Amino acid sequence: MDQTIAIITPAFGAEKTIASTVQSVLNQTYPHWQLWLIADDGQDYEALLGSAGLVDPRLRFLASGGLGRGASAARNVALAAITTPYAAILDADDRFKPNKLERAVPALAEHPIVSTALDVMSEQLAHLRYVGRGPDRVLGSSAHKWVNLSMDSMIVWDRRRANGRYDPTMSNMTDLEFLLQLFRTSRTSFHLGEPLHDYVKRSGSMSNGKNVAAGMVASKTTLLRRLESGYYEGLRDEDGEGVAAFLRVSLEAEAQYEAALAAHPGLLFEDHLEPMLLEAREPLP
Known part of the structure; x- marks a missing residue:
């Protein structure tokens, strides 16, 4: 095989x-x-x-x-x-x-x-x-x-x-x-x-920059809209909602990232996002 x-x-x-x-x-x-x-x-x-x-x-x-x-x-x-x-x-x-x-x-x-x-x-x-x-x-x-x-x-x-x-x-x-x-x-x-x-995190990475990344926000918004509209035919509603919930938290994190980065220079987006995900307490199977 x-x-x-x-x-x-x-x-x-x-x-x-x-x-x-x-x-x-x-x-x-x-x-x-x-x-x-x-x-x-x-x-x-x-x-x-x-x-x-x-x-x-x-x-x-x-x-x-x-x-x-x-x-x-x-x-x-x-x-x-x-x-x-x-x-x-x-x-x-x-x-x-x-x-x-x-x-x-x-x-x-x-x-x-x-x-x-x-x-x-x-x-x-x-x-x-x-x-x-x-x-x-x-x-x-x-x-x-x-x-x-x-x-x-x-x-x-x-x-x-x-x-x-x-x-x-x-x-x-x-x-x-x-x-x-x-x-x-x-x-x-x-x-x-x-x-x-x-x-490898590049200094020019969209999600690791000094300002809120407009491209990331636009793409996450597009994916969220696609999920909400049933664009991915075959993806069960409850599965799509789990990803959509993640994207909503991630978009909120993007909106707050510039201020967080100013307060904590060098802050990784992952370190900024993870506590927000934990707070949202999305249940895992």
């Missing part, structure tokens, strides 16, 4: 980080993977990696078909090309822990979507905090975001049981939008509570 995982990595201006990202895949204890690197900036990443001694037949190289088309368009190029049963997302400045794929594959035998806790790091790769650390557990789609309160590109999924395409019209929150597509056919995900994904 084929258990190959296609790892999808869009790259734009990634010359300084891509070697570390690719090396983290080469270091995987699970060998059955392909890394699809999609250049969105015209860069020859195959030559760049080759000059660093990073050469492997499992590395695949594509172009997005333009310059600056965006991560969603680049990811969709790969999704149209891959034939593997499993897929995973890895941004060009993030990294996998060595045993991420080895831990994920057994869980995929029972669950179409597998998420992992995050090791949130600075640009200098210093540990900042964990997100989602704790016991391994099954999460209903309504509860997923209450545990995985940061990004959602740490997922690995079975394309035969849950699939979709990224929405290039959205500037932010595209990982959650894609996940909502997967939840149309998958009622649960399995969460690995060990931090297996290095999530």
